[in-house]
Amino acid sequence: MNMLRNITAGNPRMLVKPVLYTTLANLCGIIPFALLVEAARLIFEPFAHTGGTLDTARLWWVCGGMAASLLLLYICEIPAYRSQFRGAYRAAADGRSRLAEHLRKLPLGYLNKRDPGDLANMMMGDFTMVEHGISHLVPQMIGALTMPILALAGLAILDWRMSLSLFAAFPLAVALVLLTSGIQRKLGAAHMRAKIAAANRLQEYLNGIRVIKAYNLTGERFVRLERSFKELMRHSIRIEGLLGPIVLSAIAFIRAGLTFMVMVGVHFLLGGSLDVIVFVSFLIVGTRIFDPLTAALVNYAEFRYHEQAGERIVQLLQEPVMTGDRMPPERHDIEFKNVTFGYQNKAVIKDVSLKLPVGSFTALVGPSGSGKSTVLRLIARFYDPGDGKVLLGGEDARAMEPEALLRKVSMVFQDVYLFQDTIAGNIRFGRSNATQQEVEEAARQARCHDFIIKLPNGYDTLVGEGGSTLSGGEKQRISIARAILKNAPIVLLDEATASLDPENEAEIQQAIDRLVRGRTVIAIAHRLKTVKNADNIVVLDNGCIIEQGTHSDLLAQRGLYARLWHLQQQTGGWKMSN
Numbered sequence: 122m123n124m125l126r127n128i129t130a131g132n133p134r135m136l137v138k139p140v141l142y143t144t145l146a147n148l149c150g151i152i153p154f155a156l157l158v159e160a161a162r163l164i165f166e167p168f169a170h171t172g173g174t175l176d177t178a179r180l181w182w183v184c185g186g187m188a189a190s191l192l193l194l195y196i197c198e199i200p201a202y203r204s205q206f207r208g209a210y211r212a213a214a215d216g217r218s219r220l221a222e223h224l225r226k227l228p229l230g231y232l233n234k235r236d237p238g239d240l241a242n243m244m245m246g247d248f249t250m251v252e253h254g255i256s257h258l259v260p261q262m263i264g265a266l267t268m269p270i271l272a273l274a275g276l277a278i279l280d281w282r283m284s285l286s287l288f289a290a291f292p293l294a295v296a297l298v299l300l301t302s303g304i305q306r307k308l309g310a311a312h313m314r315a316k317i318a319a320a321n322r323l324q325e326y327l328n329g330i331r332v333i334k335a336y337n338l339t340g341e342r343f344v345r346l347e348r349s350f351k352e353l354m355r356h357s358i359r360i361e362g363l364l365g366p367i368v369l370s371a372i373a374f375i376r377a378g379l380t381f382m383v384m385v386g387v388h389f390l391l392g393g394s395l396d397v398i399v400f401v402s403f404l405i406v407g408t409r410i411f412d413p414l415t416a417a418l419v420n421y422a423e424f425r426y427h428e429q430a431g432e433r434i435v436q437l438l439q440e441p442v443m444t445g446d447r448m449p450p451e452r453h454d455i456e457f458k459n460v461t462f463g464y465q466n467k468a469v470i471k472d473v474s475l476k477l478p479v480g481s482f483t484a485l486v487g488p489s490g491s492g493k494s495t496v497l498r499l500i501a502r503f504y505d506p507g508d509g510k511v512l513l514g515g516e517d518a519r520a521m522e523p524e525a526l527l528r529k530v531s532m533v534f535q536d537v538y539l540f541q542d543t544i545a546g547n548i549r550f551g552r553s554n555a556t557q558q559e560v561e562e563a564a565r566q567a568r569c570h571d572f573i574i575k576l577p578n579g580y581d582t583l584v585g586e587g588g589s590t591l592s593g594g595e596k597q598r599i600s601i602a603r604a605i606l607k608n609a610p611i612v613l614l615d616e617a618t619a620s621l622d623p624e625n626e627a628e629i630q631q632a633i634d635r636l637v638r639g640r641t642v643i644a645i646a647h648r649l650k651t652v653k654n655a656d657n658i659v660v661l662d663n664g665c666i667i668e669q670g671t672h673s674d675l676l677a678q679r680g681l682y683a684r685l686w687h688l689q690q691q692t693g694g695w696k697m698s699n
């Protein structure tokens with residue numbers, strides 16, 4: 122049952138139709154075969170028994186029956202074929218959507234632990250294996266087993282001794298395959314790991330191609346990629362090299378069964394206890410069932426390998442998603458109550474308590490790695506705190522439905538991701554049902570309308586994956602337009618202007634001013650002048666709040682903020698660092 126659950130990526134019920142239709146088609150496939158045996162019996166009858174005559178009328182009926190059964194077989198095979206392929210592609214398409222949905226609901230902490238290439242490989246590669254399993258391996262195995270099982274039953278009626286001798290070695294072949302299934306599984310798992318590692322290294326190579334070129338890491342120097350390919354080659358050779366002899370030995374056992382049956386048959390024939398026609402029937406059937414049985418064994422080994430791909434999907438689908446089903450309240454103040462949080466074991470936010478009243482502008486400043494981005498991630502509930510609580514409108518965010526909570530939050534980060542879509546489509550990610558007018562109004566407020574209409578296709582211009590066809594400043598403004606369109610009451614900003622030229626910076630600052638008006642805002646600031654007017658400036662150091670207050674309060678305290686302020690005043694103040 123586990124195997125069936127795995128090969129269908131957790132949905133074994135979808136096998137019902139393909140299995141039923143395929144079994145039916147295979148049963149129909151037995152009819153011409155049985156008629157062939159009957160035809161052989163009729164033809165050999167006159168030679169086997171003195172005085173026997175050829176029953177031509179019956180022989181013609183048998184021939185007619187064979188033709189009719191071929192037509193029936195064709196009719197049965199169509200729904201079988203359709204259900205196999207429809208089932209396979211539907212299972213993969215539904216499964217991929219289910220997994221994508223599940224990934225979205227998993228805590229970011231879980232996703233961070235996994236290589237993105239691993240997940241991409243699972244989405245495409247593992248589901249392709251599931252498709253192949255359902256469309257080819259399952260039906261082939263059914264086909265390969267139906268005929269021999271029925272033949273065994275039919276032949277046992279004719280002569281049980283012969284039937285037994287034909288299948289005598291079969292249990293040995295099955296035992297060999299089953300006993301080695303542990304080794305097969307281990308080899309399959311190692312091969313799959315090597316395949317995923319190679320896919321990950323390839324993705325890393327492609328993503329980092331600019332750095333690789335810039336540092337001349339191409340060719341032999343990029344050994345990681347080469348090593349992963351060689352490792353994959355080694356595992357591929359090992360799996361074939363070890364599994365091949367096992368399957369070949371099993372096939373040899375089946376072949377031995379056929380030879381054994383011939384020897385037993387000759388013995389009984391010479392002893393007079395076996396009818397020559399029965400012997401001929403066994404010879405016809407024996408040679409015909411050899412191929413499907415061999416195919417069943419090869420299929421089984423392949424099936425176990427494909428099943429592991431499904432198992433990986435099933436395991437991922439069982440990872441617990443973020444809990445919480447309460448709707449967030451209409452109050453939009455935020456409070457951190459003694460919050461402690463660490464990505465792994467080390468705490469990066471330590472006992473932080475902080476209040477962000479409705480409509481206030483709070484700035485987070487502090488050295489690199491002090492935990493500013495982590496505070497934003499906790500508000501958006503990308504993670505839940507280890508200790509303490511994050512309250513939204515006075516209620517614990519942990520009890521809230523993560524998606525409903527995210528609807529309350531707009532985020533503008535330094536690295537903007539634009540999807541491979543039109544500019545309008547990208548802005549509409551803020552609110553999918555927005556009209557063109559609303560999209561353009563948001564773009565105007567975000568100071569990007571003017572550059573958009575100068576593009577060849579205006580709002581319908583396609584931007585590449587990751588937004589690579591636009592400048593950094595343009596991408597930033599589109600992401601602000603997106604946030605303006607979303608119109609959420611809470612805005613999280615990771616200082617967007619840090620790496621831009623002054624002209625772009627001024628435009629983005631104006632766009633941000635429009636975005637934050639009247640909302641609860643928390644902004645990470647690297648340059649202190651951008652948050653001089655904030656209602657509250659919170660200074661973080663090593664995960665702790667060491668100072669907070671308005672700009673003038675903090676200058677008066679003469680602490681870290683005051684020191685950094687003066688430093689930035691003297692240097693023209695770029696990004697703050699340790």
Ligand SMILES: Nc1ncnc2c1ncn2[C@@H]1O[C@H](COP(=O)(O)OP(=O)(O)OP(=O)(O)O)[C@@H](O)[C@H]1O
Binds near residue numbers: 464469487489492496
């Ligand atoms: N996904 C993660 N997994 C593990 N550790 C992380 C992760 N993200 C951040 N950290 C660590 O947590 C600490 C705080 O990181 P955070 O990004 O919150 O700091 P920051 O103040 O925003 O830094 P910066 O100003 O450089 O962006 C750092 O030591 C960082 O290395």
